[in-house]
Amino acid sequence: MTQSSGAQDVIRCGLCRTSMAQMQCDTCYVNLCKACVGDHMLSEDSMDHRVGRLKIRKSSPVYPCCKPHTNKTCEMYCQACDLPICTECVASGVHKDHRISQIIKILECCKQYIQEDNLELQTQITPLYQKMLKRMLQRMKEIEENCEEADKAINKHGEYWHEEVDKIVSRLKTELQRLKEGKLNNLKDQVSDIKHTIFRISSTVGFNNDILNSNNLERAIGYTAQNDEFRKGPVCNDVLVPTFKAKKYQQEKFAELFGSLSTVKSEVLRIPSPVLSLEVEKALMNKVEIITMIPTGIPFLQDIALQGTEKIWAHGKKDTVVKLFNIHESKKIKSFKVLSMISFYGYHSNGISVTKSGDLIYCCSLYNTVNTVVAERTNILISLQDWSPRGVCITSEGDMLISMTHKENPPKVVRYSGIVDKQTIQYDAEGKPLFLIDDCLYLAENKNKDICVSGKGKVVVVRDMGKVRFIYGGFYSSEDRNQPLSPLSRRRRWRFVHAGHYRSQAFNPKGVATDSHCHILIADSNNKCVHIIDQDGYFLRHIDCGMKEPWGLCIDSDDFLFVADSRQNSGEIDKIKYLK
Structure with a gap:
C-alpha cells in the first residue's frame, strides 16, 4: 500500500488514511492531516516528533506500511531479515543485534540497481534485439x-x-x-x-x-x-x-x-547475451569434486584422449610413447597397469584422439603425417606434405578435424571425411588469418557443431560453416564465490568465479573440451585453472582444484572432466565432477 491514491495521486494521511495530508513529521517521515497531528505527537514512543507543513516534492519518498503494525510506516530496513520495518518493530526486540539501515538509503541502492538494469536494457540488450x-x-x-x-x-x-x-x-x-x-x-x-x-x-x-x-x-x-x-x-x-x-x-x-525445391540447412539465429548464461550456469556445481587422481609417471604430461568410459590415453611432451590407462583402477594407485604402449617417432607428436570405433589417432609433426593405430599396428592415414599437424579431434559425424602449421602460410584447420578434405578454416571475413604460427591449436567440436580452437591468448570459436562466432580472451576476478551476499546483492550476476583468488596472469589457453550443455572448457596453464564459458562466449566460472599446470582436457559421455596436469617429474590426470 502507499500513502497516495486517487486519479491525481492525492497524498493521504498516514494515520487515518482518508483525509488529505497537509502536515508532515520530519522525524518519522509520515504525512498527516491536521486532525491526526495531536494523536501522532502523543504516540507512545520516545521520539521527538517535529511536525511541519507538508512540502510536496517529486523526490519525496513514499514509505511502505508496516504489516505487523498497520498504523505505522516503515522508515528502516533490516538487512538480516530482508524486510522493511517500523519503529515499533525495532522497539519490540525482534530485530535485536540485526543490521538495520535507513530505508531511504536502501531506496538509493534500489534505484542504482534499476538504473543499471535500464542501462543494460538500453545499451546491451536492446541493441542485440535490434x-x-x-x-x-x-x-x-x-x-x-x-x-x-x-x-x-x-x-x-x-x-x-x-x-x-x-x-x-x-x-x-x-x-x-x-x-x-x-x-x-x-x-x-x-x-x-x-x-x-x-x-x-x-x-x-x-x-x-x-x-x-x-x-x-x-x-x-x-x-x-x-x-x-x-x-x-x-x-x-x-x-x-x-x-x-x-x-x-x-x-x-x-x-x-x-527438378525439385530444396532449402539449405537453416541456421539458428541466436542472441549472444549474458542474460542467457544465468540459466546455463545453474547446471554448474558450486564446489567441484575430484573423483579420481591418476598418476601417470609421464613427465610434462600434455595430451589425453578417452577410449570409452573405462580407458584413457596419455602422452607427454618429451615422451616417446603413448600409454593407455584403466581409469577405474586409479583407486589402487600402486597396482596401476599400463595396458598398451605405442612408440612414436621421437618427440614430435602433438595431438591424440580416438575414433568412434575406438582406434587411436595421433599427429606426427616430424614426418607431417596423421597416423592411426589398429591392433597395435601404426598406419599412415594422411600425409600432409609441407604442412605440420598440431591437433586432431573426431566430430560427432565422424569427420576428422586437423589443425596444422606451415613455414610460410598462416595455420589452418582442415576437415577431413576419410582422407578427403572437405573444408578449410584459415581466414576471417576480412581475409585476416585466424591463427598465429605459435598457436597451440588444440581442437574440440561443441554439441551445436561449433569448432573451438585454442590459440595464443585466445580461443577462436567458428561455426561448422567456418564463420567466426566469437573470440574468447579470458576473464579473471578476485571475487569469492562463497562469500555471503547481502539481500540487495542477490541480483542477476552473469559472471562469477569459483572460490579462490586468482593472480590474473596472461591468459594461456591449452586444451579445450565441450560437454552436453554446450559449455566450453579451456585449460589455462598460466593461471592454473580451467575456464568454463557458455556457447556464446560468456564467462561462467573457473575450476581450481590445486592444479599445477593444466594442459590437455577431455570429457566423457557422463560429463566428467579429465584434466592432464602437466608436471616436470610425473604428470597426473584428475577426474572432476563439476555439473550437478
Whole structure:
C-alpha cells in the first residue's frame, strides 16, 4: 500500500488514511492531516516528533506500511531479515543485534540497481534485439529475392523442357512422315504391278475366248497355256504400319527428372547475451569434486584422449610413447597397469584422439603425417606434405578435424571425411588469418557443431560453416564465490568465479573440451585453472582444484572432466565432477 491514491495521486494521511495530508513529521517521515497531528505527537514512543507543513516534492519518498503494525510506516530496513520495518518493530526486540539501515538509503541502492538494469536494457540488450531484428528483416528480403530467382529458374527450366519436348515432337513427326512416304511408295509400286498383272490376265482370257469362239484348228492346236505363270499368285511384301508407343511414367519420377525445391540447412539465429548464461550456469556445481587422481609417471604430461568410459590415453611432451590407462583402477594407485604402449617417432607428436570405433589417432609433426593405430599396428592415414599437424579431434559425424602449421602460410584447420578434405578454416571475413604460427591449436567440436580452437591468448570459436562466432580472451576476478551476499546483492550476476583468488596472469589457453550443455572448457596453464564459458562466449566460472599446470582436457559421455596436469617429474590426470 502507499500513502497516495486517487486519479491525481492525492497524498493521504498516514494515520487515518482518508483525509488529505497537509502536515508532515520530519522525524518519522509520515504525512498527516491536521486532525491526526495531536494523536501522532502523543504516540507512545520516545521520539521527538517535529511536525511541519507538508512540502510536496517529486523526490519525496513514499514509505511502505508496516504489516505487523498497520498504523505505522516503515522508515528502516533490516538487512538480516530482508524486510522493511517500523519503529515499533525495532522497539519490540525482534530485530535485536540485526543490521538495520535507513530505508531511504536502501531506496538509493534500489534505484542504482534499476538504473543499471535500464542501462543494460538500453545499451546491451536492446541493441542485440535490434541487431536480430535487422538480421531477420534482411533474411526476409533474401527469401523474397531467392524465391523470385527460383521462380524465374523454374519458368526458364520449364521453357527449356517445352523446347526440348517440341524438338522431340518435331523430330518424331518428321520421322513419321518419312516412314509414311516410304511405306506408301512401296505399296504403290506393288499395286501398280498387281494392276498390270490383272490386265495381262484379262487380256489372256480375251485371247482364249477368241480361240473358243472360232473353228480355226491351227490356232487351237498352237494354243499355249499361261496359267502356270499366273497360278503362283501375286507376290507382295508386307509393310509394317508405323505406330507411336508412349512410355509410361510415374509422376514422381517425372517431377524428379524435372527438378525439385530444396532449402539449405537453416541456421539458428541466436542472441549472444549474458542474460542467457544465468540459466546455463545453474547446471554448474558450486564446489567441484575430484573423483579420481591418476598418476601417470609421464613427465610434462600434455595430451589425453578417452577410449570409452573405462580407458584413457596419455602422452607427454618429451615422451616417446603413448600409454593407455584403466581409469577405474586409479583407486589402487600402486597396482596401476599400463595396458598398451605405442612408440612414436621421437618427440614430435602433438595431438591424440580416438575414433568412434575406438582406434587411436595421433599427429606426427616430424614426418607431417596423421597416423592411426589398429591392433597395435601404426598406419599412415594422411600425409600432409609441407604442412605440420598440431591437433586432431573426431566430430560427432565422424569427420576428422586437423589443425596444422606451415613455414610460410598462416595455420589452418582442415576437415577431413576419410582422407578427403572437405573444408578449410584459415581466414576471417576480412581475409585476416585466424591463427598465429605459435598457436597451440588444440581442437574440440561443441554439441551445436561449433569448432573451438585454442590459440595464443585466445580461443577462436567458428561455426561448422567456418564463420567466426566469437573470440574468447579470458576473464579473471578476485571475487569469492562463497562469500555471503547481502539481500540487495542477490541480483542477476552473469559472471562469477569459483572460490579462490586468482593472480590474473596472461591468459594461456591449452586444451579445450565441450560437454552436453554446450559449455566450453579451456585449460589455462598460466593461471592454473580451467575456464568454463557458455556457447556464446560468456564467462561462467573457473575450476581450481590445486592444479599445477593444466594442459590437455577431455570429457566423457557422463560429463566428467579429465584434466592432464602437466608436471616436470610425473604428470597426473584428475577426474572432476563439476555439473550437478
